[in-house]
Each structure stands twice: as structure tokens, then as C-alpha cells.
């Protein structure tokens with residue numbers, strides 16, 4: 392993808408609104424977006440680096456230049472996270488409004504400051520054994536010659552790691568409820584195909600999707616309430632994120648309500664498992680079709696390590712890190728970031744009106760040939776330190792940037808650097824499904840169909 396008028400902003404007058412395609416009256420550009428979300432942004436990029444597009448009730452601007460992406464992500468006060476308020480009215484449902492991914496301003500700042508220590512590197516080191524144990528267990532359950540659906544395997548794996556580390560509970564009986572809630576949330580956010588039509592109906596309209604969603608979320612709420620009650624009954628037995636949230640109730644500076652705790656639990660369970668699962672799925676998909684890169688990963692896993700990784704080994708796993716980063720370049724799990732201009736401003740030489748929604752499409756920026764040679768090729772070497780330094784900041788931003796940068800970034804990288812070498816040491820995975828599956832933009836970027844692989848044990 393190459394942008395149409397890269398760098399032309401210096402000639403622009405800040406009174407001018409950004410250029411963009413004409414949409415159909417009323418529907419705006421929705422029909423183009425729904426048909427093919429990723430292709431839609433590639434087409435928009437042909438209009439420039441700051442491009443206007445329209446959806447029903449929503450005026451949006453997509454941003455394709457790393458400098459302007461930086462302006463948006465670092466420009467807190469001018470840009471805030473877009474909380475989909477206009478759509479909430481239309482859809483009649485909300486996901487964790489008091490959780491860290493939706494709060495704004497002082498409330499967000501207070502929460503972030505409060506939760507951050509749980510994600511410090513020292514604290515995370517203690518989760519290494521949970522990451523190893525869960526991965527070893529998954530691989531041990533695979534039989535030689537068995538066909539597996541890797542997106543499902545990785546989804547179960549990352550959920551189990553999350554619940555065993557950040558939340559000290561055994562997934563066991565809760566797994567089905569949590570997985571179903573996560574699946575239904577993904578389906579709700581799916582804008583492709585029939586989903587888009589159903590999405591426009593409020594959740595009280597009893598469509599098949601809405602019924603499933605309501606049932607799944609009711610069961611999930613009940614499970615979360617049970618977990619909170621169990622912790623309240625035995626506060627001394629645990630040392631995890633949930634206990635930390637409850638303990639602070641004694642602190643007069645800050646009391647977390649049950650509603651907040653509930654929303655944080657949902658936030659972490661959803662934000663923290665499917666993203667990493669998708670990073671693993673797409674990494675393995677790319678390795679299956681790039682045998683040289685796969686053997687480099689295997690060599691590192693068998694020469695640098697003499698068993699499963701420990702936290703101390705992680706800095707030496709440079710090939711593994713580059714492989715994971717390159718996979719998240721081509722298939723960024725979060726896909727698209729959203730902001731809202733909360734005051735009138737200027738971006739890339741164009742006037743941005745107050746209330747304009749700002750879309751930051753990672754997948755388009757990550758495959759821009761101004762920053763990446765042969766952008767469609769899987770080349771982990773791009774992430775050698777000397778080569779990364781040559782790129783502008785925000786040409787690559789799978790974890791976002793600025794104050795809202797992913798709080799789980801180190802946790803996720805640590806997971807990837809544990810899981811990839813363990814699998815590489817123990818099995819070979821041969822791809823059975825399409826090497827280039829269609830992808831959907833749901834809550835995360837997802838393959839439209841399951842990714843199937845055959846296991847060969849070493």
C-alpha cells in the first residue's frame with residue numbers, strides 16, 4: 392500500500408477539511424467498510440495520510456502517517472478514546488464501561504496508576520512457571536498425527552495462563568462460561584456479513600445473536616460475582632489482581648465498587664486472552680508457510696535453551712521476539728484503534744472538527760511500503776535493532792502508544808516468548824487449512840475460518 396499524497400500536508404491550509412471518498416447518502420461509507428474492512432482502509436489511504444470517511448451519525452478521519460498517529464496517541468486532552476457513545480444508544484449494550492479500556496480523564500488516570508504495579512517486570516517474572524506449565528500441558532495433550540484447530544487451542548491456553556497468573560483461580564468449571572462470553576463479545580463486534588445488520592438492532596430485539604449474547608453475559612456476570620464473593624470470604628489465601636482490587640476498599644483514597652471490579656475482570660479477561668491467542672495463531676500460520684524462519688526459531692529454541700524458558704532466558708530469545716513482532720506487523724491483533732477529537736484541532740495540515748472520530752488502522756500502516764520493504768513478506772529480520780531504529784515511531788504500534796499503551800504489553804511478550812519456543816522444541820505443525828485465510832475485524836483481528844494443523848511430535 393502506498394499513500395496518495397504523503398507529505399503534502401505542508402502545502403495544506405488548516406482551514407481545509409481532510410479529503411475522502413463520497414459515500415452513499417445516509418449509509419455513508421458503511422457498506423464499503425462492512426464488505427471488506429481491511430481493503431476499505433487500503434482504499435482510503437489512496438486519498439492521503441489524513442482521510443475523511445462517513446458512517447451513519449458518525450464523521451470519522453482515518454490516519455495513515457506515523458507522525459500524525461503519534462500526534463493523536465500522545466495528544467491526550469485534544470484526543471480521547473472514542474467510547475462509542477453514539478453506537479451505545481443504537482445498540483443498547485455496553486461492555487465494561489467502568490473498566491480500564493473505557494474510562495477517560497481523571498477516572499482512567501486513577502485506575503491506571505492503581506493497576507500498573509501488577510504489570511511491573513518484577514511482578515511478571517513470577518508468572519513464568521504458570522506460562523510454562525500451561526503450555527507443556529497443552530502440548531502433552533496433543534497426539535502424534537492429530538489434527539488441531541490452533542486458534543481454539545491458543546485461545547484456551549492464553550485464557551488458562553491469564554486465570555492462573557493475574558487471577559489466581561483454576562479455570563476448571565468456569566472455562567465454558569468465560570469462553571462463551573468472550574466468543575459472544577467477539578461476534579457482537581463483528582461488522583462483516585450478517586453481523587452488521589443484526590448489530591444495528593438494539594439488544595432487546597430477540598434475534599438469535601442477541602439471545603445468545605444476553606444468556607452468555609448473564610452467566611458470565613454470575614460467575615464474576617461468585618469469584619468476588621469467594622475472594623471476600625478468603626482474602627488471605629490469594630495474592631492476585633482481584634485481591635488487590637478488593638484490598639484497596641480499606642484505603643480511604645480510593646474505593647473500588649463491585650461494579651468497577653466486575654468491569655475490570657471483564658476487561659482483563661477479554662483484552663488479555665484473545666489478543667495474545669491471535670498473535671500466536673497468526674505467528675504459527677506464517678511459520679508454517681515460511682520454513683526457513685521456522686527452522687531459525689527451532690534452532691534458537693534448541694541451542695539457547697536446554698529446557699522450557701525461564702524469565703532469565705527471555706532477553707536471549709532474540710529470534711523468537713522478532714518472529715512474534717513480525718507476525719503482529721502483518722496481523723496486528725488489536726487491528727484498529729479509536730479516538731475522538733474533544734476539541735477543534737489541526738492534524739497533518741487539516742482542520743479536525745470537535746467530535747470527529749479518529750481511526751488508526753494498524754494493518755494498513757504496518758504494510759506501508761514507505762516504512763517496510765516488500766511489506767507483504769514475512770521477514771522477522773526487519774526487527775533487528777539497527778533496522779527498527781531507521782523507522783519512524785508509530786510506523787509499527789501493535790500495542791498502541793502514549794498514555795493508553797497496552798498495560799499488558801510485557802505480559803503478552805513474555806507469554807509469546809515462553810510459548811513459541813516450547814512448541815518449537817516439542818512438535819512440528821503442518822498447515823492443513825488455507826495459508827492466507829480471510830480475516831474479520833471483530834474485537835480483535837480474527838481468521839474468518841478455523842486454522843487447522845497436523846501435529847508431529849519430535
Ligand code: HEM
Pocket residue numbers: 472491492503557658659662663664666667670723724725728729788789790791792794795796797798799800802803
Ligand atoms: C499480543 C497481545 C496484545 C495486544 C496486541 C494488545 C494490544 C493493545 C492495544 C493496541 C491497546 C491500546 C488501545 C488504544 O490505545 O485504544 C491495548 C490496551 C490495553 N490492553 Fe492490550 N494487548 C495485548 C495483550 C494484553 C494483555 C495480556 C492484557 C492484560 C492482561 C491487556 C490489557 C489491556 C488493557 C487493560 C488496555 C487498556 C489500557 C489503557 O487504556 O490504559 N492487553 N492493548
